[in-house]
Amino acid sequence: MKKFAYLFAVIGIACMFTACSNDDDPAMPGASIPAKTYTAADGLTLKLDGTEAAGQIVSFTPSNDGKATLSIKGAPLDISSIIGGMMGGSKADQTPNLTLPTSSIIPGSAEVTIPVELTGDASSCSFTGSTETTYCTFAYEGKVSEGALDLSLSNIKLKNTSIAGTYNLMSDSPARVVWDGSEFDLMGSDYNLRDLILLMTTKYPMIELDGNKYNVMAALAAVLKSVTFGEDGSVTAVYADTKTPGLPEVTAPKGLARYVIDGNNTIRLFLSPEAIIAAQASKADDNTNEESEAFDPSVILGKINIEGLISKVVPMLSTGIPLHYGDVVNDAVEPDPNAVSFYLGKETILPILQDVSPVFEDAELRTQIIEFAASQAGDMGPLAQMFLTPALEAFPNIVNNTTTEVQFGLNLKKQ
Template identity: 25%
Template sequence: MKKISILLISCLTGVSVFLTSCSEDHYGPEPVDVTANYSNKLSNPNPNLNLTYSGETMIGKSVDFSTVIGETANITLYNIIPGDEALKMTNIPISGDKTGYSFTGNATGTLGTSFKYAGRIEVGQFTLEITDIQLAANAITTQRQWYTIPYTGEGEDETDPSTGIEYTNATYGVHFHSDNENVSSLAGIVEAVAGNILGSVLRSINFCEDGNITARYASMPQVEGGIFGYFMPLPIRPESDYNLSPINLATYYIKGNSLYVIPNIEMIFKQLQSNKTRAISVTDMKEILELIDRWLTTGIRFNIVSEIKPESLFNDGSYIKHTGDMMLYVDKSEVGILFNLLPLLKDVIPDSDMKETLVQLLDMLVPELIASKVFELGIVLQKEYSAEIPETTETPALLRSNSRTYQKNMELLNKVLKK
């Protein structure tokens, strides 16, 4: 009996040592204490997610972390990997210590985006690094840097060989089209003025391999003569005028023949405030975030046009053709809901000699845009920056003032201003 008791005690001791050994192998906080959603959104009064993407801080995101026994974990990334609204990674090995758990690994998103991750989680705090992100090859990343179209006046008249349509080459960096007659009648004005400004403010757009979109941008050009001054080609600015935007303000992915751009509104707000612009309240931000919630998840859908064809600008039988290699545009199904908000822009237009004209244009355009069935607004891009850049605007301006399109634009603008 005594031998049996000794044997039993020995067995219990062995089991106890084994269990203690197992416990020490997986030592860490109680799983229930670290299983939670972690967020660094501005609406979260106590942000508990420290997230970096390609080595830079990224805010406005959330992550789910869960573990049952402290050996493996499940992690869900919400709108972090471009194109994946909720990417769930399961059975990730984790290593525990006295204060938390650590982990590393590789993963691939549903659209083929590969990346590495490394993290550390403690009670009430989650640190996560996403690195080495690589989007699957697509029509955009084959040419990662795209340039805007400098507005240098109209080119030669040509004939499209496939349709026989006669058209004029035009360096309009903006595409604007509608089936509404009144809206369409202003297409020439919108394309000329907006394209002129865009070609001066934005030099290039970079579609990075990690899904980031960056751009080289400059301040708004100043001209004499109010809005009329923007019909003339603006001087080409030196590279030193342009700054490169930070990463993590917007990401993109390709699906089918569409480009989806996901703006990180909270990162953009943070950048604006760091630039000492007008502060944006949390209340205002929440309302904006609610309005464009779909954009923050699935992204803004841009149609990709890789073969630019002639188009009617004034609905009078005359055609133009945008000079460029690719056009990206949104349609009414994507942005139509925002037309009702356009009158709000009148309150934020800065005081200038253009303000009254812009207010008149908004008052006229908004009801017509709402009534339209077809609406397209886009940007024209080229693979290489135009080499034929005039040193001054005197000659192009003179040619432009005698052109058919310029004359029509002036007639339309004068009609608008007289209403």
């Protein structure tokens, strides 16, 4: 009997120690951290290569087994106040809420989902690793608690880097202009819109830079120095600061635009509206809020097919702007294997022009536009007015009925 009593005592003591041991076992990492969507205004710190990134949303979803899922996407951008400011007066109060979708910070993806392994305790965890998407690979690390999420992304590398490099603008032929459509009468001769655009932008000095006058193409070449497509999907540019004497060069910050190669000589260009607006706001001066008396923006907006325009332009903020690249099209330029045109094609440009064309069907508004353009042309004003009058009258018909091809872009030469 004593032996049984001794055995039960040993079993009881073992059970006590086992119970105590279970009580002291560490809780599953992240067990008390709830699922939450974090924004910059609500606990999110997101950095890309050490630089804080704007306009992103990160969702944290734990799975109660020491794992979780992170979802990164662009934050919708509210532009109601911008549109209201353009409308002016009482019409601004009637502006409906309008938000724009944006892309994630990862090139080529509207939204990226990352499964992570959590380390730490129930209420505070960290994670690290690397992953890939259709277009790129990248590394991540971060930490999360109930009220905050810190996430750092680094080492983004596109899987296709065939166009990566730095390109200079071709000064002798900086722009690609292709427009096949019906002709119109200009002083008794047949003219087309392509030839008129090239004439107006290459022959007559209309733009003043640092005390000198340039035609549009020359001004473009003087301002845009180079464009770099990074292997990390970034797009940056070096340009001249036109507000500073001597036109010193400035490098645009990373984060304004990203790209991926989408096949068939096409890239998709992703703009970050919030980053662009922030960059412009930092350069604002006392003249920023000056209003032109030449136009009433609400009249112009009232003529444009806003709904159609929005339906075409807005989706590209999250899916990317299709930008083609290929050989330079210009008879005056010798073929160069390092020269590349990056351009918007007919499928993107023409539907937008068709939504804008009603502006030029209004004779009074058309006159205002022509007079404004002439006033900006200085001594060339009368000539600009003479050219623009028949062209803008013919514009709606050409855009809606006879255009078979239209392309606008830049001619660049790889260093």
